[in-house]
Every structure is written in structure tokens, then in C-alpha cells.
Amino acid sequence: MRRLSKWKIATLFILFGALLLMGTAAQAAVEGGCSGTVTIDDKTYTEANDSPSNPIVIPDEEGLIASWTGSTGSVIKDFQGELGVVIGPASIVFVDWEGLNTDGKKDSKGNYQVDEAKDQLPVNLVGLYEVSGFHRGEGGDCEGSVMILLEGNPLTTPVGGGSAAGAVLALVGVLSAGRARV
Amino acid sequence: MSGRPVLGSISGLFLGLFVAVLLQQYGVRPLDTFSVIGLPIIGLVVGLVFSMWAPFGRR
Numbered sequence: 001m002r003r004l005s006k007w008k009i010a011t012l013f014i015l016f017g018a019l020l021l022m023g024t025a026a027q028a029a030v031e032g033g034c035s036g037t038v039t040i041d042d043k044t045y046t047e048a049n050d051s052p053s054n055p056i057v058i059p060d061e062e063g064l065i066a067s068w069t070g071s072t073g074s075v076i077k078d079f080q081g082e083l084g085v086v087i088g089p090a091s092i093v094f095v096d097w098e099g100l101n102t103d104g105k106k107d108s109k110g111n112y113q114v115d116e117a118k119d120q121l122p123v124n125l126v127g128l129y130e131v132s133g134f135h136r137g138e139g140g141d142c143e144g145s146v147m148i149l150l151e152g153n154p155l156t157t158p159v160g161g162g163s164a165a166g167a168v169l170a171l172v173g174v175l176s177a178g179r180a181r182v
Numbered sequence: 183m184s185g186r187p188v189l190g191s192i193s194g195l196f197l198g199l200f201v202a203v204l205l206q207q208y209g210v211r212p213l214d215t216f217s218v219i220g221l222p223i224i225g226l227v228v229g230l231v232f233s234m235w236a237p238f239g240r241r
Contacts, residue, residue, distance in 0.1 A: 125210065129212055166200040167197060171193075180185055
């Protein structure tokens, strides 16, 4: 009877986890009237690329240029903003900005070399990242998130290779724990 | 009769964490709250239940 209760608790945990998994299928796009595009490798992405099945794809190639445009919808003065990578319930900020916008600009555009960003990373990274951020000030408030996929072979990176090895060791541990003690 | 619940729990916890990172690395799912917290908890429970079940070495 007591063992049955433990099984029920374990089942509830797993069901709760499955519900969480389904509940995060829909992601939030950019809110507040802001919009933007980025063109990489002849493909144009927008703020609608905000789900794991529809990410902004950065190919594993050298010499890529990201051409971007951005619009705030309304004039935002005395602004500040930041972008961060979502890790669990927190966000690790990797860039922030602030300014006065005395010219009353609503639009901006530019080009960015993807290799420059990769050179700033301590290790070669691949995989799917949720990037969230905001841009707010007098006259407006925008926030949202997009999904970015860095293409590449995970097993050739320290994080991917280490995780694969760790997963195998942990699985061996779980299987060893299932050996009955007499 | 049971296995090693402490080993099963800790191994399951790390298995969930490593699976979360592998899912992120292979572009299946980002490191969101479910991956970072939910998967290790599920791994811990699975490891604990598996050790209580202890299907190996029975006579």
C-alpha cells in the first residue's frame, strides 16, 4: 500500500512535467509596437521567429553578414534596453544600451559581422537559444523574445561533448541503482 | 528488496540535466524553465522509482 502511494506521487510528478512541456509550446512575440528584421544568408527573419520550430538560423559558416532593421512604432526618447539569453527562469544579459534620441528617430538599420560575435564567445557554441529583451523610455515600451539556432555539430563542442559523456555516465548510475540488494 | 535510492536519485537528477543540455545543443528545445528545472526533477523521480523497483539482480 505504501509503495503504491510512492508510485502515484512519481506518476503525478511526471504528468505535471508533461503538462509543463506542452504549456510552453507557444512563445511570446515582440509586444509594444516594435518590429524588426534580420537577413542572414539570403533569408529574412522577423519577430515572428520566436518558437523552437521556427527559429532564426545562423549557419555554421564563416564571413556571414547579418543585415538588420528595427522600428519602434512611436518615438521613444531617453531610452534604455537590453538583450539576454534565457536560462531557466533567469536571463543572462549580454548587451545593453541607453540614449536620449534627441533626433526623434523611430527606425534604425545596420550590418553586423557574425564572426565578430562568435569571436567574443569563450567557447564554440551551437544549439537553440531563446533571446529576450526590451527597449523602453519616454513614449514607448517594447519587449519580447526570439529563438536563435546556431547550427553545428554539438559533439565537436565542449558543452555538447561533455553533456553526451555526462548523460552516458548518469544513465549507467541510474541502471546501477536498479540492481537489487539482497 | 530495493536498489540504491541515493545513487538513483542523484544519477537521475544529472541525467535530466544532461538531457536538457543535449536537447538544447541539438536544437530541439532551449534552456527554458522546464528544461533546467523540470527535466532534472523528472530524472530524479525516475531514478528514485527505478531504484525502488530494482529490476536487476532479482532471483
